[in-house]
Amino acid sequence: MSSAFQPLSAASSVAGEAAGQAFTFPPSQYLPLDSGERLSPLSIAWKTFGRLNADRSNAVLLCHALTGDQYAAETHPVTGKPGWWSTMVGPGLPIDTNRFHVICSNVIGGCMGSSGPHDIDPATGMPYGLQFPVITIRDMVRAQAMLLDHLGIATLACVAGGSMGGMQALQWASSYPERVHAVLAIATAARHSAQNIAFHEVGRQAILADPEWSEGKYQTLGTNPRKGLAVARMAAHITYLSEAALHRKFGRNLQDRNALSYRFDADFQVESYLRYQGASFVERFDANSYLYITRAMDYFDLAADHGGVLANAFKGTQTRFCVVSFTSDWLFPTAESKKIVHALNAAGANVSFVEFETDRGHDAFLLDVPEMFQTLRGFIDSVAQARGIR
Amino acid sequence: MSSAFQPLSAASSVAGEAAGQAFTFPPSQYLPLDSGERLSPLSIAWKTFGRLNADRSNAVLLCHALTGDQYAAETHPVTGKPGWWSTMVGPGLPIDTNRFHVICSNVIGGCMGSSGPHDIDPATGMPYGLQFPVITIRDMVRAQAMLLDHLGIATLACVAGGSMGGMQALQWASSYPERVHAVLAIATAARHSAQNIAFHEVGRQAILADPEWSEGKYQTLGTNPRKGLAVARMAAHITYLSEAALHRKFGRNLQDRNALSYRFDADFQVESYLRYQGASFVERFDANSYLYITRAMDYFDLAADHGGVLANAFKGTQTRFCVVSFTSDWLFPTAESKKIVHALNAAGANVSFVEFETDRGHDAFLLDVPEMFQTLRGFIDSVAQARGIR
Numbered sequence: 001m002s003s004a005f006q007p008l009s010a011a012s013s014v015a016g017e018a019a020g021q022a023f024t025f026p027p028s029q030y031l032p033l034d035s036g037e038r039l040s041p042l043s044i045a046w047k048t049f050g051r052l053n054a055d056r057s058n059a060v061l062l063c064h065a066l067t068g069d070q071y072a073a074e075t076h077p078v079t080g081k082p083g084w085w086s087t088m089v090g091p092g093l094p095i096d097t098n099r100f101h102v103i104c105s106n107v108i109g110g111c112m113g114s115s116g117p118h119d120i121d122p123a124t125g126m127p128y129g130l131q132f133p134v135i136t137i138r139d140m141v142r143a144q145a146m147l148l149d150h151l152g153i154a155t156l157a158c159v160a161g162g163s164m165g166g167m168q169a170l171q172w173a174s175s176y177p178e179r180v181h182a183v184l185a186i187a188t189a190a191r192h193s194a195q196n197i198a199f200h201e202v203g204r205q206a207i208l209a210d211p212e213w214s215e216g217k218y219q220t221l222g223t224n225p226r227k228g229l230a231v232a233r234m235a236a237h238i239t240y241l242s243e244a245a246l247h248r249k250f251g252r253n254l255q256d257r258n259a260l261s262y263r264f265d266a267d268f269q270v271e272s273y274l275r276y277q278g279a280s281f282v283e284r285f286d287a288n289s290y291l292y293i294t295r296a297m298d299y300f301d302l303a304a305d306h307g308g309v310l311a312n313a314f315k316g317t318q319t320r321f322c323v324v325s326f327t328s329d330w331l332f333p334t335a336e337s338k339k340i341v342h343a344l345n346a347a348g349a350n351v352s353f354v355e356f357e358t359d360r361g362h363d364a365f366l367l368d369v370p371e372m373f374q375t376l377r378g379f380i381d382s383v384a385q386a387r388g389i390r
Numbered sequence: 391m392s393s394a395f396q397p398l399s400a401a402s403s404v405a406g407e408a409a410g411q412a413f414t415f416p417p418s419q420y421l422p423l424d425s426g427e428r429l430s431p432l433s434i435a436w437k438t439f440g441r442l443n444a445d446r447s448n449a450v451l452l453c454h455a456l457t458g459d460q461y462a463a464e465t466h467p468v469t470g471k472p473g474w475w476s477t478m479v480g481p482g483l484p485i486d487t488n489r490f491h492v493i494c495s496n497v498i499g500g501c502m503g504s505s506g507p508h509d510i511d512p513a514t515g516m517p518y519g520l521q522f523p524v525i526t527i528r529d530m531v532r533a534q535a536m537l538l539d540h541l542g543i544a545t546l547a548c549v550a551g552g553s554m555g556g557m558q559a560l561q562w563a564s565s566y567p568e569r570v571h572a573v574l575a576i577a578t579a580a581r582h583s584a585q586n587i588a589f590h591e592v593g594r595q596a597i598l599a600d601p602e603w604s605e606g607k608y609q610t611l612g613t614n615p616r617k618g619l620a621v622a623r624m625a626a627h628i629t630y631l632s633e634a635a636l637h638r639k640f641g642r643n644l645q646d647r648n649a650l651s652y653r654f655d656a657d658f659q660v661e662s663y664l665r666y667q668g669a670s671f672v673e674r675f676d677a678n679s680y681l682y683i684t685r686a687m688d689y690f691d692l693a694a695d696h697g698g699v700l701a702n703a704f705k706g707t708q709t710r711f712c713v714v715s716f717t718s719d720w721l722f723p724t725a726e727s728k729k730i731v732h733a734l735n736a737a738g739a740n741v742s743f744v745e746f747e748t749d750r751g752h753d754a755f756l757l758d759v760p761e762m763f764q765t766l767r768g769f770i771d772s773v774a775q776a777r778g779i780r
Contacts, residue, residue: 035652134652194636194660195628201661202624204654205668206596209617227599234592235625238585243720246584252691260689262425262524264594264681268688270584271591278595291654298658299650301642330633330720 021046021070022113023150031108031115031143037133041122044147045113046105049073049089050097052153058389059153060095061144062104063161063168065366066236066293067285069112072104073097078284087368094377099389100157105147107140107168109293111286114143118219118286129216129288137164137300141171145179157387158380160184162365163332164293167300170340173321174302174313182383184376186324187365189336190310190343191301196331199239200294203232207287216288229287230278237277242328242361246270303343310343317344320386321351322379324365324372331362352379411436411460412503413540421498421505421533427523431512434537435503436495439463439479440487442543448779449543450485451534452494453551453558455756456626456683457675459502462494463487468674477758484767489779490547495537497530497558499683501676504533508609508676518678519606525682527554527690531561535569547777548770550574552755553722554683557690560730563711564692564703572773574766576714577755579726580700580733581691586721589629590684593622597677606678619677620668627667632718632751636660693733700733707734710776711741712769714755714762721752742769 022045030040047070052059062072062085073089075082089095089102106114117132159169159180166188173183207213210228214221250270257267266272306312321344325337334355344351356372358364412435420430437460442449452462452475463479465472479485479492496504507522549559549570556578563573597603600618604611640660647657656662696702711734715727724745734741744765748754
């Protein structure tokens with residue numbers, strides 16, 4: 001395969017700029033990174049949903065997961081599908097856009113308009129590729145704080161996110177406690193486990209194994225490591241589900257046939273489903289972004305930044321926390337949420353914890369789980385009340 | 391990469407023939423396959439450990455797992471490492487070669503001397519590649535039965551195996567009940583689950599994505615899909631362990647460094663370990679064999695061959711069964727073993743079931759688990775007693 005690389009950020013840049021929601025900071029406002037490097041210029045693309053009120057007290061920041069983006073509650077410009085949290089965010093929904101001003105920005109390292117490896121490196125005039133600096137969850141959050149400064153929003157009613165979004169929400173509470181009234185952290189962890197690092201490493205190696213990855217220079221060379229990225233997605237996708245859900249949805253059902261083919265076709269529905277997940281993912285995501293963002297998640301270890309004691313990350317916090325997990329989530333199991341809760345308790349924080357019974361695995365945070373919506377609505381309503389948001 | 395393909399079976403063929411333990415059946419003795427095709431000529435490579443007694447009552451058949459081979463209790467000719475079950479099989483060990491004549495053959499589809507996709511297709515004079523017929527667990531067992539006929543061994547004291555080896559052991563009890571006194575089935579299932587099929591499909595797609603796979607004709611073309619096979623192995627290897635074991639062994643420990651590199655090097659020990667697993671695997675295994683054997687496992691559904699009722703697979707059985715599982719095995723969890731046990735109970739079979747507490751995951755069946763050895767020694771001793779083996 002040697003089809004020309006389609007810069008995936010193009011569509012979003014157009015969409016983002018049409019709504020005035022992309023900004024490139026002047027060189028003086030560079031982003032200092034945990035690595036010691038500086039990212040400049042820093043570009044951020046974001047979307048907003050609902051109006052900012054007069055006293056600027058009703059802002060909610062949504063943090064997206066590994067392969068998410070700013071299209072939380074709006075049709076995705078590439079896939080044409082509903083936003084990733086369109087069940088949660090909107091008029092009358094738990095995060096009610098009639099009351100809240102919801103902001104969602106593409107993370108740095110991403111491929112939907114914020115600075116990432118697909119950008120032009122000012123030092124060379126060529127796409128960064130692997131010359132883009134390695135970034136961390138804290139760097140992502142630091143960039144979001146710069147965006148809020150740019151938007152003139154001093155404090156947030158809530159920072160909410162699932163999976164990597166939950167990591168960012170926890171990092172927000174730790175880095176900028178005075179700016180965060182409440183945190184909603186779903187299906188997440190305060191550090192990435194060895195098993196999760198291992199799965200990410202498989203995905204990265206699948207990309208690096210694709211000769212079209214071309215040492216990360218595929219944009220320049222007109223190649224595209226679609227096959228490697230698809231394999232990475234397939235491996236990851238299994239971890240987002242549960243054994244029980246896979247059994248319920250697919251079992252050993254055959255795809256479009258009555259008997260085994262005795263060939264290497266996708267005999268089983270689960271094979272066909274996985275192949276589709278891989279093939280559709282590469283239409284909307286960038287391989288180098290996948291490398292950078294998985295690396296950021298692997299590097300995440302909130303306690304390590306605080307002498308190895310997680311409670312110290314939240315010392316003296318006034319933020320209210322709601323921590324949520326799902327019984328069948330084996331990627332970010334309940335035990336990880338409980339570690340967060342224990343640390344918050346040790347720090348004397350105001351924290352609620354709920355584990356929802358579901359067989360839908362890690363992806364449950366993106367799905368229609370009525371009990372979760374009901375609980376989160378209660379938490380968010382109480383945040384609105386405390387902040388005087390009507 | 392375009393290094394010439396090294397036929398991995400070469401070393402073993404030499405070793406096997408030196409011990410007189412490889413045989414190619416005459417064309418009249420073809421292997422009938424579940425697909426309806428015939429495999430001819432059929433070659434089988436095997437090893438034996440311990441002597442056959444005068445009344446030929448002390449034969450034990452070991453069935454190997456996906457990436458295993460006939461070198462169960464002997465130094466591996468390619469890796470130079472001890473045999474895969476050298477803790478279990480040998481003088482004075484639970485499967486005691488002072489008492490038993492242990493036979494272990496490379497499965498058909500494999501790459502250590504038995505017929506597989508690397509063989510020359512008599513129809514074309516070229517290596518089979520994907521022209522090799524798709525095979526099943528039952529085909530593997532049928533080939534083993536032909537080997538036993540060739541060796542003049544009518545009945546087996548025991549058929550033993552873990553994982554795919556356990557599938558074969560169950561198939562033996564179902565296909566040839568009168569030939570099997572006892573079955574030892576460890577960390578296995580009577581059918582492959584949707585999640586397990588999904589993981590196998592990721593591995594296959596990783597191989598197929600490697601351009602050096604060359605539509606399966608890499609032997610002829612002098613290429614070798616090493617990178618794809620390594621990615622397949624890495625993904626699979628995670629499933630052989632447990633989250634707890636990965637945490638205990640590696641956690642977030644860094645490899646040969648004191649701080650994060652902020653690069654894509656293997657910062658974490660678990661990354662380095664996985665890369666090693668992938669790289670060393672491709673030195674001893676063949677990519678097409680990996681496709682065929684994973685397919686055979688995915689196709690395995692013992693109940694499906696018996697009207698969907700697993701108990702019917704064991705109807706009227708006189709075989710004694712020992713079924714073993716491990717608490718932390720999420721690839722072949724205890725629930726799968728219990729389904730086997732329930733079916734055996736429904737068939738009125740003599741069955742023991744033991745679940746061992748360990749954090750070592752699926753691979754525990756290959757490891758030094760003293761409690762397991764003790765239990766299995768008891769089971770095998772009782773088999774010896776019943777068969778009058780001293």
